Amino acid sequence: MKLRIDQLRAQLQTQLMPVYIVSGDEPFQVAQCGDQIRQYARDSGFGERHVYHVEKGFDWGDFLTTANSLSLFAQKQILELRIPGGKPGSAGSEALLEYISHPSPDNLLLMITDRLDNTVQKSKWFKALEKVGVFIPIWPIESRQLPGWLNQQLKVDGYRATGDALSLIAERVEGNLLAASQELEKLKLLARDKTIDAATVQEAVSDHARYDVYQLLDSALEGNIKQCVRILGILKGEGTEPTIILWALAREIRLLSHLSRQLSRGIARDLAVEQSAKVLGFVPYMLKRRTSLLSQAIRRSSERNLRQMLLYTGKIDRCIKGLEKGNVWDQMLTLTLNLAGLPPIEVIT
The missing domain is CATH 1.10.8.60 (Helicase, Ruva Protein; domain 3)
Structure with a gap:
């Protein structure tokens, strides 16, 4: 059974299932979901809790021994498996299939993982667990x-x-x-x-919005003008070094300039963008979003404009070093908004 997180409370009030799989990349919601399940389990008489952190070399035999070692007078128990990567390996797959082949009503299995990809969701062990339990995929809130x-x-x-x-x-x-x-x-x-x-x-309410340079880059590539102004202002207020921001912006502009040249040589847009995103070392679940952002930015950026932006980064660098006069933060804002899609910068060389 597959449920949204907002459907969990009603399901728990109806029936406590023998297996719950909570999967996602949003820590607060994952923790909140796990807390709900544990509370309902405790209210239903599951007084013991065993937590297992599944890492390389994990002893699945120990997990199975605990699952099968209830005596006549023992309390019901929660068996909590924390699997960061979401892949238990061959030994883990066999152990989970063995566990679910003869489940005890005195056990509740709670599995907490990062986001599970389609390959994992099609695996034999996952289907076996989902068939008798509940799968709750959790997505970040936009x-x-x-x-x-x-x-x-x-x-x-x-x-x-x-x-x-x-x-x-x-x-x-x-x-x-x-x-x-x-x-x-x-x-x-x-x-x-x-x-x-x-x-x-x-x-x-305090202002808890916390930003870093990479969020500024994402907003600029996305073309979110308002967010760019907000983030840059916060970075300035927090004392972020202009050199760090300029380095990140220049790297992004050079990447887009390289992409523009590839496209002019006839390389397919999607292929060129994906290859460039991979070069920067993004993990798989971030790669899709990164590819999308680069695609948006390259569609509105001409090769000439990108060259002008690169020249402008040199001007800002000289101002930071005191070799030219100018307001560094104003220039940084101009560059960021240009990257986000405002009218092109004209730099006289």
Whole structure:
């Protein structure tokens, strides 16, 4: 059985299944999901918990021994397998198939993994577990989905928030679900009649948005002008060295310039972009997004404009070193917005 995370509570209230597989790359939601399952299990008499971290050389025999060692008077037990890569290996696959071939009603198997790809989901051990249990794939929450997620978190405890309040919370805690949860708990204490408005949020919620240079690059490649201005301002306020930002921007522009030359030689766009993304060493689950961002940027960037941007990076570098006069941060913003799609820079050489 495959469920969304928002369907889990209702399922647990109906029936506690013998197997739960929680899979995803969003730590807060994965932890929240695991906590719900453990709580319902404890309320159902599963008083013991054994946690196994599956790494290279893991002893699957120990896991099976614990699963099969209940005595007549022993408590029910939660067997929690944490498999970061999501692949138990051949020994693990055999052990899981053996476990599920004669499951005990006194055991509950909770498996927590990173995002599982299609290959794993088609494996024999996974299908066997999913057939008798519940699979909960968890996906990161996008910015546009965050207000809805916040609203749902409040509704669970009988609270509500105005649309403006939800938008303001989402802006302040962007992408940080742990911070969002902490702020909601604080806002519940301040709410009047269990209602949270924008004024309450304005006074109470800190700005938990935290950015790095790579998020700036992603926003620029995506063409998100507003986000570029916001992130660059935060990086400046946090004292990030302009040299670091310039290095990252220049690297991205050189990559796009290289892509532009490949395309002019007749190489297929998708192939050229994917190869370039792989060269930068992105892990598989990030490669798809990176490829998409590069594709967006190269479609709106001419080879001439990219050359002008590279020349402009040299100008900024000279300003940083004191060899030319100019406001480095203003120039950095100009370069970033040009990369994001604003009118081309004209550099006189």
